Amino acid sequence: xxxxxxxxxxxxxxxxxxxxxxxxxxxxxxxxxxxxxxxxxxxxxxxxxxxxxxxxxxxxxxxxxxxxxxxxxxxxxxxxxxxxxxxxxxxxxxxxxxxxxxxxxxxxxxxxxxxxxxxxxxxxxxxxxxxxxxxxxxxxxxxxxxxxxxxxxxxxxxxxxxxxxxxxxxxxxxxxxxxxxxxxxxxxxxxxxxxxxxxxxxxxxxxxxxxxxxxxxxxxxxxxxxxxxxxxxxxxxxxxxxxxxxxxxxxxxxxxxxxxxxxxxxxxxxxxxxxxxxxxxxxxxxxxxxxxxxxxxxxxxxxxxxxxxxxxxxxxxxxxxxxxxxxxxxxxxxxxxxxxxxxxxxxxxxxxxxxxxxxxxxxxxxxxxxxxxxxxxxxxxxxxxxxxxxxxxxxxxxxxxxx
Numbered sequence: 219x220x221x222x223x224x225x226x227x228x229x230x231x232x233x234x235x236x237x238x239x240x241x242x243x244x245x246x247x248x249x250x251x252x253x254x255x256x257x258x259x260x261x262x263x264x265x266x267x268x269x270x271x272x273x274x275x276x277x278x279x280x281x282x283x284x285x286x287x288x289x290x291x292x293x294x295x296x297x298x299x300x301x302x303x304x305x306x307x308x309x310x311x312x313x314x315x316x317x318x319x320x321x322x323x324x325x326x327x328x329x330x331x332x333x334x335x336x337x338x339x340x341x342x343x344x345x346x347x348x349x350x351x352x353x354x355x356x357x358x359x360x361x362x363x364x365x366x367x368x369x370x371x372x373x374x375x376x377x378x379x380x381x382x383x384x385x386x387x388x389x390x391x392x393x394x395x396x397x398x399x400x401x402x403x404x405x406x407x408x409x410x411x412x413x414x415x416x417x418x419x420x421x422x423x424x425x426x427x428x429x430x431x432x433x434x435x436x437x438x439x440x441x442x443x444x445x446x447x448x449x450x451x452x453x454x455x456x457x458x459x460x461x462x463x464x465x466x467x468x469x470x471x472x473x474x475x476x477x478x479x480x481x482x483x484x485x486x487x488x489x490x491x492x493x494x495x496x497x498x499x500x501x502x503x504x505x506x507x508x509x510x511x512x513x514x515x516x517x518x519x520x521x522x523x524x525x526x527x528x529x530x531x532x533x534x535x536x537x538x539x540x541x542x543x544x545x546x547x548x549x550x551x552x553x554x555x556x557x558x559x560x561x562x563x564x565x566x567x568x569x570x571x572x573x574x575x576x577x578x579x580x581x582x583x584x585x586x587x588x589x590x591x592x593x594x595x596x597x598x599x600x601x602x603x604x605x606x607x608x609x610x611x612x613x614x615x616x617x618x619x620x621x
Contacts, residue, residue, distance in 0.1 A: 219446055220507045220579065222453040223436035225308040225598060227419040232279070232599040233384035233412075234419045234451055235292060237376030240603075242487070243449050244425035248381055248601055250372040251312050252417035253301050254391055255360060256410045263351040263408060264398040270405050272343035274320035276334040276372070276382070277389035281326060282492045282602060284379035290326055291375060292382065293318035294336065297368040306418035308453055308598065314371040326380070328491050333389050347394050350408065369415075381601040386412040419598060421451050430454065437507045445486060447605035450495060450582050450597045456482075456606075457507065458500070458578040463613060467569045470617070477616040478565040480548065483556035486605040494604040495582035495596055497547040498557065502538065502576040509579060512540060518591070521546045521559070521578070527567035538573055542592045545585040556610075565615060 233250030240246075274294050283290070295314040322336035346367070349356045356366040374380060384390055391411035398406070425431040429442040439457050448455050458480075485494055502510040502519040510519045514531075519538045523546035529539045548559040567573035582602065584594040596602070 219430070219433060219440050219442060219448075220438065220455055220457050221433050221436050222455060223508075225451075225453040226305055227308050227310075227451070227598040228306045229417060230419060230595060230598045231386060232419075233372055233386060233390070233417065234381060234600055235372040235384065236374030236378070236381030236601065238282075238284075238379045238381065238601065239376050240428075240487070242428055242445065242447060242605055243430055243452065243454070243603060244423055244428045245376050246421060246423045246449065246452055246601065247373075247376045248419060248421045248451055249311070250384065250417065250419050251297065251301060251306075251369065252372070252386065252412050253364060253369040253415040254367065254410050255413055255415045256357070256363065258359070260408065262353075262357075263347070263394070263396045263406070265351055267351050267396045267398045268400065269344065269347045270395045270397060272338040272347065272395070273335040273393045274338055275389055275391060275393055276336070277385040277387060278326075278330055278332050278334060278382045279385045280383045280493075280600075281330050282381050282600065283326060284489050284491060286326055286328065286491055288378070289323040290378050290380045291321065291323040292334070292336070293321040293373050295319065295371045295373065296342075297371060300364055300368040301416050301418075303416065306420070308419065308421050308451055310418065311420045311422075312369075312371065319370075326382075338392065343394070346392070347396070350394070383600055386415060386417060388413055419451060421601075423452050439507050444608055445605050446608050446611075447603060448495070448498075448580065448582060449603040450600045452601075453597070455582075455597075456580045457503065458580065458611070460575065460577050463565070463568070464575045466615070467565075470569075472620040473569075473617045474620060475562055475566045475569065475615065475617045477614075478560070478562045479614050480559045480561055480612070481556055481614070482548065482606050482611050483554070484606075484610065485555050486607060488555060488604075493602050494550055495602045496550050497582070497584040497596070498580045499545060499547050499583045499585065499593060500559065500578040500580055502574065503579045504576055507579070509581075510576060512537065519576075521561060521564050523560075523563065525563050527563055528572040536572060543587040545592065547583075547585055548580065
């Protein structure tokens with residue numbers, strides 16, 4: 219297993235908040251940090267407007283959890299320092315006020331897609347609303363607003379075994395419900411939202427007393443025992459030693475490969491309401507335990523589908539092919555609880571010495587040909603995890619000998 223160095227979590231377009239405790243990975247807590255934004259052209263409350271209520275809304279798109287019969291508590295805390303225009307990583311954090319400005323406990327459901335509304339601190343809500351309706355300079359531009367309210371940290375509690383994934387946008391932020399006069403019968407809404415706001419996900423992990431406590435250094439391969447695993451946002455991935463495959467290919471001659479596959483699992487310790495990564499991309503690696511890249515543009519080498527496995531560059535060098543639509547991931551089978559990948563063309567390319575022989579790093583990512591880079595970076599957007607017995611990691615190859 220490898221702990222990825224410098225896992226960039228800047229602007230993943232998903233807030234990840236909460237945490238869990240496991241015998242394998244230890245205690246892990248995820249905190250989402252974000253600025254807020256507002257429209258200077260939006261209709262604002264009249265100077266004499268009456269504040270009915272203020273809520274901090276959270277647009278939950280998915281979750282991983284245990285014990286959904288119990289209420290889950292989340293809180294939002296005001297940052298005490300601003301989020302900078304820089305790169306943030308999974309180990310980064312920004313100071314925030316200990317007391318939350320909004321909190322709430324909720325009964326959640328599997329496959330949840332809902333908006334949670336937390337009651338806001340009354341003093342902060344009144345102060346912010348007063349500034350809003352009185353045309354205070356705080357609301358003249360976004361920079362003045364950030365000096366007043368730098369942003370928020372969204373948190374849960376690891377002991378509640380729940381992590382929510384939240385969509386930034388108009389449905390995640392501060393909502394003021396108000397009436398411009400006592401005669402109004404319906405409240406109007408003014409929203410301070412998280413659309414187009416810089417954000418990142420940070421995490422802390424304490425693996426003391428678990429098999430993964432031996433993992434200390436970044437980009438170093440560790441063997442924690444019979445069980446191997448991966449945890450998103452924590453940055454732990456599985457490394458496959460492919461030397462046995464290379465040795466096998468050196469022992470066969472004049473063969474045709476009819477079929478080849480990699481499978482992992484079934485996964486261990488898998489509660490129904492927790493989810494594993496749906497896809498994993500198998501990237502090429504070596505003793506550096508980093509993803510190998512194309513020198514010309516930094517594109518990432520990974521197992522590809524189809525017979526087109528290599529390309530010749532302008533200098534005549536044979537290089538692994540990288541396509542926007544041919545990335546070949548391991549896919550999770552929710553009925554068998556296994557990961558599976560057909561690699562017939564890849565094995566054939568290795569056999570013919572067209573494809574460089576490397577080890578593999580399994581990253582929780584979903585191929586996405588319309589994105590740039592061409593994948594959804596699931597590893598920084600959730601706390602999904604899996605554990606497998608190393609004896610369940612199998613390579614099957616079917617081949618025929620030529621006469």
